[in-house]
Amino acid sequence: MTGIDWLILLLYFMFVLGIGVALKGRTKTSTDFFLAGRAIPAWVCGLAFLSANLGAQEVIGMGASGAKYGIATSHFYWIGAIPAMVFVGIFMMPFYYGSRARSVPEYLRLRFDEKTRSLNAISFAVMTIFSSGISMYAMAKLIQTLHIFDAPFHSIGISAQCIFHIGILTSAVVVLVYIFLGGITSAIYNEVLQFFLIVAGFLPLTWLGLKNLGGWTGLKARLDPSFTHSWAGMAHASTNRLGVDWFGLVQRAMAAKSMGAARRTPLIGAFPKMLFPFLVIVPGIIAVALPAAPATEISGSVLRTPERGIIPYKIDATTGAPVIDKNGVPQLDYDLAIPSMLLHYFPSGMLGLGITALLASFMSGMAGNVTAFNTVWTYDIYQSYLRPDASDQHYLWMGRAATVFGIALSIGAAYMANRFNNIMDMLQLVFAFVNAPLFATFLLGMFWKRTSGHGAFSGLIAGTAAAVLHHAFTLPRAAGSGIKGGWLAVLHTYPSDMAQNFWTAIWAWSTCFLITIIVSLLTKAPEENKLVGLVYSLTARAKEESLAWYLKPASLAIVVLAGTVLLNFIFW
Amino acid sequence: MWMDIRLPIGILFAILGCILVAYGLIGDHSIYRQSLGININLIWGAGLLVFGLGMFLLGKRGMRPDTQNEPGPAASSPDR
Incomplete structure (x- = not known):
């Protein structure tokens, strides 16, 4: 880092x-703070939503997975996230936006009952704190590992150890300030800014990297075929990203200024999302394909690199020795794939x-989660159960206070995150427990009017329990039992962390789906007149003949899906 | 009325573009060995500058009161 970089x-x-x-001056009511006054155009919501997901999970996690598993990682997008976004835009958004619910838990209250909502609100609050903490941790660890910011701190006598803590504090304070002042509008504006910045900062990596290796053909020649064919590595890559994407999305779409804008939000977001593999996964693959090179002069780095690729070994933060797996093989620190490429x-x-x-x-990831947390806390926990009849000004104040303690809790989560090898794996763990069953609940709730509140509630509990039990009885290969799984007994061993997470999600989803149906059939059916506008069969279809064809959700969806299928063929 | 987000984005990217272009022109050229001999600061900086100016102009247009209710570029039009 020289003067110009600073x-x-x-x-x-x-x-x-x-x-x-x-x-700050425009944020006067709680609706301004939590829903941006419902006045944001679709393209801004779409990009903001993308950027809220483009945090540690995507840039570092996807780069890491690209380096570890190859282009198969693109299935997160091409068969996971993008069809999910299209589905949300076409089928789900009319209920969300039309119901005027202010958050996902609030929709659950309207459709099911109070207990389903509180369960969801609480698990959602926990989840957002985890995600935000992970972003924070990843950022601080990166700063510390790369030694990029060391020089000015050394000159004033601060040790390298402290840089981790300074990184956490600085990111916390910056995010705190801008959300505290402008609420979700501020978060959305910054997310759009960050979206463009991320593209501007990472795109040249793919360009230079591919040029260096002789294009895609050159890259292919240097690697095992499974790395560059998206369907060849399917044995262990792929998972359920649906839940994660869809939560942040809903809140951003709620800020949209009309139903049409809300429905276009996920569809517009899907366009750039199709191309994200080239932005974050391909650089990760290039990082393993490059011949081993000494660390670049400007980094001042002391990291050792293996025979091939530029990804350094993982170093244990407390002992300073390389981390080895059960078979004594040193582990690569895949999270450093993208940063190593930058320095290279x-x-x-x-x-x-x-x-x-x-x-x-990192900051957009944090901000997305913190805004989700303060909304759910204020509307679904505080206003619903703790203090129902306060003034709007009071809830605005509570939203700001929730931002402060949400960030304080994230700092705690950040220090916890220090124990995991790949950030993605930990996220998957938390989300699989909570999100996979939830998706089954939503699907049934929206398309089967017989689904009852008791059914949804017991399905969610059973699904989460199934996820926890599955995790407790299985283990990825070459891992010791404990936080990675198998803490009750090891009944099955998976080839990788990712495969284990994938199956955890499948178990959770199926259990929730079945239990919800069984319990719904055993309990009283909900009254149909209360479900109007909340269930597909009882909701009038939106009229949109007046829109130009390129603004219609259906035509956008067709273009997005066609593009995705095409990409799948190209990288078969 | 909301502040058009394209204005701050345009300004930030125009400034970033200027900084990179200037550095690419007057800075030490031996640093580009690292980027395969390509003066990446100059090329990418110019790209960012063009993008920033474009966003700024679109934002300016979007802020003019008379264009508020007309269909804007791409998907930014209101449909109420």
Whole structure:
């Protein structure tokens, strides 16, 4: 990091905080704070939603998975996220936006009952805190591992150890300030800014990397075929990203200014999402394909690299020795795939932009989760159970207070996250427990009017229990039992963490689906007149003949799906 | 009325573009060995500058009161 890199980073921080300050005067009611006054155009919501997901999970996690599993990682997008987004835009959004629910748990209350809502609100609150903490941890760890910010701190006598803590605190304070001031509008504005920054900072990596290796053909020649054919590695990659995407999405779509805009939000988001594998997964693959090179001069890094690729070994934070698995093989630190690429290819100037993009991605991930947390806390927990009849100003105040303690809790989660090898795996773990069953509940709730509140509630509990039990009885290969699974007994061993997570999600989903149906049939059917506008068969179809064809959700959906199928064929 | 988000984005990227272009022109050129001999600061900086100016102009247009209710570019039009 030279002067010019610092200049770019400072400029970014100034803009982020400036947006918060500029929006402070416009945030007067709780609707402004939590739903942006429902006045945001579709394209802004769509990009903001993408960026909220483009946090640690995507940039670091997808780069890491690309390096570990190859292009098969793109299934997160091509068969997971994108069809899910299309489904949400076409089928689900009319109920969400039309019901005027302010959050996912609130929709559950309207459709089912109070207990289903509180269960969801609480698990959702926990989940957002975890996600935000993971982003924070990943950022601080990265700063510490890369030694990019060491020089100025050394000159004032602060040790390298403290940089981890400083990283956590700084990111926490910046996110706190801009959300505290401008609420979700501020978060959405910054997310859109971050989206463009992330593209600007990472796209040249793919370009330079592919040029260096002689294009896609050159890259293929250097690697095992399973890395570059998206369907060849399917034995262990793929999972259920649905839940994660869809939560952040709903809140952003609720901020949209009309039903049409709300339905277009996920569809517009799906376009750039189709191309994300090239932005984050391909650089990860390039990082393993490159010949081993000494760390670049500017990094001042002391990391050792293996024979091939530029990804360094994973170092245990407390002992300073390389981490080895059960068979004594040293583990690569896949989370460093993308950052190593930045340091490898970018000279000063571009490096500043790349590092800024990296930090931006962490902060947008954090901000997305913190805004989700303060909404759910304030509307679904505080207003519903603790203090129902306070003034709007009081809830606005509570939203700001929730931002403060949400971030404080995230800091706690960040220190916990320190124990996991791949950030993605931990996210999958938490989300599989909570989200996979939830998706079954929504599907049944929206399309089967017989689904009852008792059915939904017991299905959710059973699904989560199934996830926990599955995790307790299985283990990925070459891992010791404990936090990775198998803490009751090891009945089955999976080839990788990712396969285990995938099956955890399947078990959770199926259990919830079955139990919800059984219990619904055994309990009283909900009254149909209360379900109007909440269930597909009891809701009038939206009329949209007046829209230009390219604004209609259905035509957007067809284009998105056709593009996805095409990409699947190209990278077969 | 909301502040058009394309304005701050345009300004930030135009400034970033200027910084990178300037550095690519006057800075030490030996650093580009790392980026395969390509002056990435100059090329990418110019790209960002163009993008930033474009966003800024679109944002300006979007803020003009008379265009508020007309269909804007791509998907940004209101449909109420």
